[in-house]
Amino acid sequence: xxxxxxxxxxxxxxxxxxxxxxxxxxxxxxxxxxxxxxxxxxxxxxxxxxxxxxxxxxxxxxxxxxxxxxxxxxxxxxxxxxxxxxxxxxxxxxxxxxxxxxxxxxxxxxxxxxxxxxxxxxxxxxxxxxxxxxxxxxxxxxxxxxxxxxxxxxxxxxxxxxxxxxxxxxxxxxxxxxxxxxxxxxxxxxxxxxxxxxxxxxxxxxxxxxxxxxxxxxxxxxxxxxxxxxxxxxxxxxxxxxxxxxxxxxxxxxxxxxxxxxxxxxxxxxxxxxxxxxxxxxxxxxxxx
Numbered sequence: 001x002x003x004x005x006x007x008x009x010x011x012x013x014x015x016x017x018x019x020x021x022x023x024x025x026x027x028x029x030x031x032x033x034x035x036x037x038x039x040x041x042x043x044x045x046x047x048x049x050x051x052x053x054x055x056x057x058x059x060x061x062x063x064x065x066x067x068x069x070x071x072x073x074x075x076x077x078x079x080x081x082x083x084x085x086x087x088x089x090x091x092x093x094x095x096x097x098x099x100x101x102x103x104x105x106x107x108x109x110x111x112x113x114x115x116x117x118x119x120x121x122x123x124x125x126x127x128x129x130x131x132x133x134x135x136x137x138x139x140x141x142x143x144x145x146x147x148x149x150x151x152x153x154x155x156x157x158x159x160x161x162x163x164x165x166x167x168x169x170x171x172x173x174x175x176x177x178x179x180x181x182x183x184x185x186x187x188x189x190x191x192x193x194x195x196x197x198x199x200x201x202x203x204x205x206x207x208x209x210x211x212x213x214x215x216x217x218x219x220x221x222x223x224x225x226x227x228x229x230x231x232x233x234x235x236x237x238x239x240x241x242x243x244x245x246x247x248x249x250x251x252x253x254x255x256x257x258x259x260x261x262x263x264x265x266x267x268x269x270x271x272x273x274x275x276x277x278x279x280x281x282x283x284x285x286x287x288x289x
Contacts, residue, residue: 033082033132036072037146040084040125040137041156043068044144047190048157051142051173054194055282063193068125071185082130085183086288089122089140089222104172104279105216121172123179123190123288138223142173145223153226161217161267163236166275170217175286182288191287202277209271217267224249224263231267240269 047066054062071081124138135148142160147153160171176195182188202208209215219227224243228250231241243250245263 033129081185083185088179170279172281192284200279227265
């Protein structure tokens with residue numbers, strides 16, 4: 001009888017464990033993956049806010065840091081934490097352009113001027129989910145996006161371009177150097193230092209937009225579909241936006257292989273639509289530790 005009782009007891013334990021692994025564990029780990037996604041979205045969004053705050057304050061030399069949590073919660077001893085890795089957006093296969101090749105051009109007194117577009121502009125936190133679809137949270141030229149395989153990348157923080165009552169405001173951050181990779185289940189810190197800023201404010205004494213001219217802002221991005229659809233959704237900018245690029249990048253969903261070709265999203269805004277312009281580029285050095 002004792003042997004039978006032992007066998008029955010073992011069967012109950014095995015059944016419990018099998019049921020846990022088949023049902024409870026996937027639900028728990030799926031929730032852990034989703035909570036991790038939300039945590040990283042918030043962290044990268046905070047980084048975007050820091051970038052704009054010290055850039056807008058023209059705080060040359062200011063240094064800030066933002067932690068990024070690479071690992072989700074695990075469920076020991078049955079499931080390890082899912083990790084992540086940080087990668088630059090500068091290395092993109094199957095493209096005919098460079099990232100970023102964003103430009104800001106305007107005409108003053110018959111001459112075309114451009115704000116600096118040197119440097120890189122982004123990185124991605126690649127979430128290696130096991131119990132949820134693999135995804136990434138990207139910092140792209142000041143905006144923050146969430147992309148999941150098979151879906152359309154969505155903005156968590158939209159681009160810093162607004163047009164309201166004739167006032168056009170633009171903020172374009174740049175990284176002086178490419179972001180180094182970091183991987184694992186722990187954490188990483190993104191360290192930034194503001195190196196320089198360039199401002200254009202119009203009208204100003206002796207300067208105004210040339211009559212009949214356009215302000216042309218181009219964003220080159222692996223997330224062109226998101227930039228294009230966002231500007232189309234903004235009533236004040238919808239009529240000024242166009243998109244171009246190979247392989248249907250202006251309409252394609254996020255691919256299983258990750259980043260695809262670059263697309264170019266362009267805003268061509270006539271001077272007649274603008275009574276005031278406030279534009280800035282801010283260049284940062286960046287390191288990940």
